[in-house]
Amino acid sequence: MRLANVVGTRPQLIKAAALQPALRQRHDEVFIDTGQHWDEAMAGTFFRELGLRPPDKILGIGGGTSAEQTGRMLVALERTLRAVAPDAVVVYGDTNSTLAAALAAAKLNLPVAHVEAGLRSFDRRMPEEINRIVTDHLARWCFAPTEAAVANLAAEGLTTEVHLVGDVMRDLAARTLTEVRKASALAGIAGGGLRTGEFVFATVHRAENRAPDAIRGWVGLLDAVARADRPVVLALHPGTREAMDALGVAPSSNVFVVEPLGYRSSLAAQLHAAAVLTDSGGVQREAAWLGTPCLVLRGSTEWVETTEGDSASSVLVGLDSGKARDALDRLAPPDRAPAEAARRAREQSIETDGATESIARLLA
Amino acid sequence: MPHHLAHVIGARPDLIKAAPVIRALRERGVPQQIVHTGPHDEGMSDAFSRDLEIPQPDVNLDVGSGTHGEQTAAAMVGLEREWVADPPALVVIFGDGNSALAASLVAAKLRLPSAHVEAGLRSFDRSVAEEVDRMVSDLLADLLFTTSPEAEGQLLATGVPADRVRSVGPAGERIADEIVDWLAARKAGDPGTAGSAA
Numbered sequence: 150m151r152l153a154n155v156v157g158t159r160p161q162l163i164k165a166a167a168l169q170p171a172l173r174q175r176h177d178e179v180f181i182d183t184g185q186h187w188d189e190a191m192a193g194t195f196f197r198e199l200g201l202r203p204p205d206k207i208l209g210i211g212g213g214t215s216a217e218q219t220g221r222m223l224v225a226l227e228r229t230l231r232a233v234a235p236d237a238v239v240v241y242g243d244t245n246s247t248l249a250a251a252l253a254a255a256k257l258n259l260p261v262a263h264v265e266a267g268l269r270s271f272d273r274r275m276p277e278e279i280n281r282i283v284t285d286h287l288a289r290w291c292f293a294p295t296e297a298a299v300a301n302l303a304a305e306g307l308t309t310e311v312h313l314v315g316d317v318m319r320d321l322a323a324r325t326l327t328e329v330r331k332a333s334a335l336a337g338i339a340g341g342g343l344r345t346g347e348f349v350f351a352t353v354h355r356a357e358n359r360a361p362d363a364i365r366g367w368v369g370l371l372d373a374v375a376r377a378d379r380p381v382v383l384a385l386h387p388g389t390r391e392a393m394d395a396l397g398v399a400p401s402s403n404v405f406v407v408e409p410l411g412y413r414s415s416l417a418a419q420l421h422a423a424a425v426l427t428d429s430g431g432v433q434r435e436a437a438w439l440g441t442p443c444l445v446l447r448g449s450t451e452w453v454e455t456t457e458g459d460s461a462s463s464v465l466v467g468l469d470s471g472k473a474r475d476a477l478d479r480l481a482p483p484d485r486a487p488a489e490a491a492r493r494a495r496e497q498s499i500e501t502d503g504a505t506e507s508i509a510r511l512l513a
Numbered sequence: 514m515p516h517h518l519a520h521v522i523g524a525r526p527d528l529i530k531a532a533p534v535i536r537a538l539r540e541r542g543v544p545q546q547i548v549h550t551g552p553h554d555e556g557m558s559d560a561f562s563r564d565l566e567i568p569q570p571d572v573n574l575d576v577g578s579g580t581h582g583e584q585t586a587a588a589m590v591g592l593e594r595e596w597v598a599d600p601p602a603l604v605v606i607f608g609d610g611n612s613a614l615a616a617s618l619v620a621a622k623l624r625l626p627s628a629h630v631e632a633g634l635r636s637f638d639r640s641v642a643e644e645v646d647r648m649v650s651d652l653l654a655d656l657l658f659t660t661s662p663e664a665e666g667q668l669l670a671t672g673v674p675a676d677r678v679r680s681v682g683p684a685g686e687r688i689a690d691e692i693v694d695w696l697a698a699r700k701a702g703d704p705g706t707a708g709s710a711a
Contacts, residue, residue, distance in 0.1 A: 214590075214593055214597075215593070215622045216589040216590050216592070216593035216618075216619050216622070217589075217590050217593075219586075219589060219618070220585070220586030220587070220589045220590050221586065223582040223585055223586045224580075224582045224583050224586045226582070227580055227581065227582030227583075228582075248618075252582075252585070252614075252645070252649075253582055255639070255645045256581040256582065256642050256645060258639065258640045273621070273624075274624055276622050279618070279621045279622060279653065282652055282653075283618075283649055283652060283653070286648055286649075286652055286671070287645065287648070287649075304672050305671055305672035306670045306671040306672060
């Protein structure tokens, strides 16, 4: 099959990187980037470290209001898809690029494959929820990551060509894990010098963690767990950093604030860290696959399977410093964490659901 | 506080469908705005409006001719500009063209409630472009007016909550009454009918 593979944001590039090898084994791929979150400076390294081919078509559409951005994508994608004349169009997740590609394809009578179908927050005030619902209903194939996603689709009458394939990100993590086992994979992070099991890796990116009280909360929490002999490496979203700087708050010198890491560096940091602290559902899942203890800086999570049961390596701590310290003492005590992390880096393996292979096979 | 309704009209058949609703709402004293997206050759002449006993459109977006993508994009940008400046209490969508698709998407993204007249119609032929428009408008509407039990069944089968659906037949009077009731309930904060701000 000739497939138009459409991405626009960084998370979509990572999902496309997960899927691309399996797709290209069976299909002809035309790789289209709308440019929704294009960052020239980052792009080169980003594509290289993901092993991602450069896009065949770059539409260069970012910025503008919601309607302007979606509208310009619609026009450009309609023109591009007409020229490419694919047998099907593959879209990912829930962004304006997803919506525009699904609409343009549907109007051209091209079948749409939706990767990460069936996710619902049940909050229609979120623009992503609108994008998800419309894309799922326009798609011929819905590739769902979980049972819950399949149930969500069934509740909306979508049952044909709905496939429970698992999480494509798990496939990519399994592939990349083998490349980051050595401590040398940490070389580019925080100026180098990080040692396996002797640091904590943290990420903060969610909108609710940019409010003044929340910023004071997580800065205090990170200060409480950071030690001179076990620093926190904090990969901070630029928007979050801006909010923190505007508030005039800064963490102590035992917290190293760095730019967001690329996919492989982030996986390396998670594998080699004593523990991970995050408000990201994606990082929380990756830490669980890697077996690294994870403290979730949120009151709730949609990924409950990683936080339940006696052997759970994830704990919801919210922004409570006391809870975070207790959890770290239990899950990653400084005297045992380095050996534990070294063992993970050496031995950990990730069993995959074969999501990418299933998708490539089902697109026939 | 928004108070007026915005009727979105694309092609002439939309206006013919809208006319009885607009007349009935006028009799009930509901402030209304008629937005004509203005596809090519679908001009609303004075005579046409006069024959239907409704006013000329308040806004003409003049999207002109073009591909589906171009027309939808132009209508989306025009409607967003209009409704950010002056948000209506309810967007009323007639029919199933690019204008309806654009209006549904923009209303949903701006968190404005929308009503779809003649909801739930399906040809079950995805190669018909209007099928896409109908599906999206139905998925995103807060209030859906149906003309047949089949249409109502179709909506319920796609997970549309029953309390959003009103079986009214083609009568403009019934639709006007339902809209007036819905607006009153929403104002009163009745979660049963006005819970969603999609």
